[in-house]
Amino acid sequence: MIQQLAINSNTYxxxxxxxxxxxxxxxxxxxxxxxxxxxxxxxxxxxxxKEQLNEVKxxxxxxxxxxxxxxxxxxxxxxAGITELLDSIDLSVEFDCKYVVTATGDSHxxxxxxxxxxxxxxxxxxxxxxxxxxxxxxxxxxxxxxxATGVSVKxxxxxxNDRVKVTYDTGNVIFYGNELPYEDLESSVDYIEFIxxxxxxxxxxxxxxxxxxxxxxxxxxxFNILKKADYDGPISVEIEFTPDGPKxxxxxxxxxxxxxxxxxxILD
Numbered sequence: 001m002i003q004q005l006a007i008n009s010n011t012y013x014x015x016x017x018x019x020x021x022x023x024x025x026x027x028x029x030x031x032x033x034x035x036x037x038x039x040x041x042x043x044x045x046x047x048x049x050k051e052q053l054n055e056v057k058x059x060x061x062x063x064x065x066x067x068x069x070x071x072x073x074x075x076x077x078x079x080a081g082i083t084e085l086l087d088s089i090d091l092s093v094e095f096d097c098k099y100v101v102t103a104t105g106d107s108h109x110x111x112x113x114x115x116x117x118x119x120x121x122x123x124x125x126x127x128x129x130x131x132x133x134x135x136x137x138x139x140x141x142x143x144x145x146x147x148a149t150g151v152s153v154k155x156x157x158x159x160x161n162d163r164v165k166v167t168y169d170t171g172n173v174i175f176y177g178n179e180l181p182y183e184d185l186e187s188s189v190d191y192i193e194f195i196x197x198x199x200x201x202x203x204x205x206x207x208x209x210x211x212x213x214x215x216x217x218x219x220x221x222x223f224n225i226l227k228k229a230d231y232d233g234p235i236s237v238e239i240e241f242t243p244d245g246p247k248x249x250x251x252x253x254x255x256x257x258x259x260x261x262x263x264x265x266i267l268d
Contacts, residue, residue, distance in 0.1 A: 001227070002263070004235045005235050005236075005237060005260070005263060006029060006033050007024035007029045007031070007033070008032075008035065008236045008237060008238035009032055009071070010037070010040075011024075011238055011240070011255075012043075012252055013035075013040070013041045013245070014041075017034065017043035017044070017059065019252075020043065021060065022063065023252065025065055026253070026257070029237075029256075031067075031234065032060070032066070033067070033068060033069040034056075034069075034071065034091075035071040036091055044056060044091055046087035046091060057095070060095075068234045069097050069098070069234060070091045070092045070095065070100055071101045072084065072100050072101060073141075075104075075105050076104055076105075076123050076124060076127075077104065077105065082123055082127065085100070085127050086126060086127060088100055088102075089127070092134075098136060098137055099136070099137050099139050099194050100131065100138050100139070101167050101194060102140060103140060103147070104120060104140065104143075104146055105143075105144040112145060117159060121159060124160060128161045131163045132163050137163060137193060138163060139165050139193055140157065140164060140165075140166060141153070141166075141167040142167070142176070143176060144176060148177035148178075149179065150166055150181075151184055152177075153166045153188070154187075154191040166193065166194070167193075168185060168188065168192045168194070169195075169196035169238075170195070170199075170217055171196070171200045172196070174217075175209075181217070181222065182218075185225050189226065189231060190229065192231065195226075195231075195234065196236050197212060197236065197238065198217075198238050199211065199212050199213065199214060199216070199217050199239075200216055200217055201215045209239060211255035212258075212262055212263060213259065213262030220266055237256070237263070239252070
């Protein structure tokens with residue numbers, strides 16, 4: 001499964017995409033999920049010129065890095081959020097990747113309550129239609145106030161379309177869903193096509209996502225579940241530190257390298 005690893009560029013929140021590509025490549029990663037989240041980590045954007053997009057492609061080529069997904073979180077209960085998500089599908093075409101990652105609410109501080117899933121489904125109709133037309137897969141993350149577990153996102157996906165699957169975030173299930181990601185993973189793995197691999201320290205509701213292997217999650221147990229299910233999708237490593245963030249770029253790079261080394265050991 002080592003070949004399925006990628007770095008989520010949101011790990012380098014506050015730093016440039018060039019920093020992310022260079023640091024992750026040096027650590028051993030060859031694949032990247034590029035963050036395109038407006039007002040948070042916007043390493044690429046549909047507002048970028050063709051020249052700017054080509055510069056990103058050249059950066060990836062220079063460091064032997066392949067884009068495997070666009071992280072495009074937006075609040076799909078709003079018209080602006082749907083517009084953002086539709087534009088992000090164009091980015092997945094630009095970078096020749098299969099997956100467009102989103103959640104259902106704001107990327108941070110999601111407080112909306114979705115009472116009627118039919119409204120959500122109606123909002124997503126143009127997104128799903130565009131994904132079908134362009135042969136992309138919309139993967140909804142375990143995240144936020146309404147769909148925090150794999151089981152809940154799986155149930156949502158089953159009401160929508162085969163083009164919609166689950167992004168399973170191992171840390172979010174604890175932080176937002178208040179449960180450990182073992183039985184939930186087993187119950188939803190048949191609908192999972194993308195993974196955000198996060199570790200967790202502190203109380204369940206404490207924002208503390210350290211380097212992989214530095215926290216409390218039993219990754220050997222998780223990978224055994226995935227292997228048993230023949231999971232073959234991307235495994236995107238995401239480190240979100242604490243609310244204070246990392247001290248500097250050196251700390252980020254160190255955590256990325258430590259994560260890759262730890263995963264190499266347990267996966268080999």
